[in-house]
Amino acid sequence: MPIKTVQIPTTDGRADGFAAFPDGDGRHPGVLLYADAFGIRPVLRELAGELAGHGYYVLVPNFFYRHGPTPVIELPEHIGEDVRPALVEQLMPLVKAHTAERILRDADAYLRFLTGQPEVSAGPVAVTGYCIGGLLAMRTAAAHPGRVAAVAGFHCPVDADEHLLAKLTARVHLGHAATDMTPATLAELNQALDAARVNHTSEIYPGTLHGFTMSDTDAFNSAALQRHWDRLLPLLGDSLTNS
Numbered sequence: 001m002p003i004k005t006v007q008i009p010t011t012d013g014r015a016d017g018f019a020a021f022p023d024g025d026g027r028h029p030g031v032l033l034y035a036d037a038f039g040i041r042p043v044l045r046e047l048a049g050e051l052a053g054h055g056y057y058v059l060v061p062n063f064f065y066r067h068g069p070t071p072v073i074e075l076p077e078h079i080g081e082d083v084r085p086a087l088v089e090q091l092m093p094l095v096k097a098h099t100a101e102r103i104l105r106d107a108d109a110y111l112r113f114l115t116g117q118p119e120v121s122a123g124p125v126a127v128t129g130y131c132i133g134g135l136l137a138m139r140t141a142a143a144h145p146g147r148v149a150a151v152a153g154f155h156c157p158v159d160a161d162e163h164l165l166a167k168l169t170a171r172v173h174l175g176h177a178a179t180d181m182t183p184a185t186l187a188e189l190n191q192a193l194d195a196a197r198v199n200h201t202s203e204i205y206p207g208t209l210h211g212f213t214m215s216d217t218d219a220f221n222s223a224a225l226q227r228h229w230d231r232l233l234p235l236l237g238d239s240l241t242n243s
Helices: 042-052 084-097 100-115 132-143 183-195 222-241
Strands: 003-010 013-020 030-034 057-061 125-130 148-154 171-177 200-205
Touching (some): 030 100, 042 057, 100 125, 132 148, 132 171, 171 183, 171 222, 200 222
Parallel strands (some): 030 057, 125 148
16 A cells, blocks of 8 residues: 655645555545544554555645644654653643644645645545544535535544534534543534534444544554444445545
8 A cells, every 4th residue: 555755735834744545546536634633653554544445545644744744742652541641731732723724724735735636536525533633624624615525533522513513514424432422412512413404423432432543542442443444434435436
């Protein structure tokens, strides 16, 4: 599975990142994939490579590029609960600096780069993300209703923001960690999605912790990762091949 490093031009500089795509010639539907707050690292290359193996061109930007190239902060091979608080403390200023204005400016640049690649087919794209990346995915989809046909977020901080949800035309899947979302809060969110007439599935993945897709963390749950693929792949297949 080819994986190449990329430099994405933005209004504020160049975002480093990588792209994963199928072997051989041909063009493939594009997917913009936002990492979690820990950023680009081997587990993200594994996730992007797996997705590319199903026939997609997957672009993964370093959305903290303003603070330096990957790795923005030094990470251990395994992010255990003993080191996680200190890492989060380092990352929080970067998260707070990543304003809505920056998110939308960057989304324009990422989508322009993605759809301009010779390996990417014409037509709509999809956006997916993890943790904060899921929120970035939702904001990207809301800002580009004519270009984004599907959006997914996993263990991400999405709430019943009527202003955001009202702009969505993409099909949506949200997979919530059991520690992030109560049944009452899920019901509130899903009611807001219904009221906005968003075609969606939104569910709590049983027995999960925040970060359940990430195999380099203590939160990893292999059954939940498979559930994520079982939800994500049909969403992309239906939205990008039948749109």
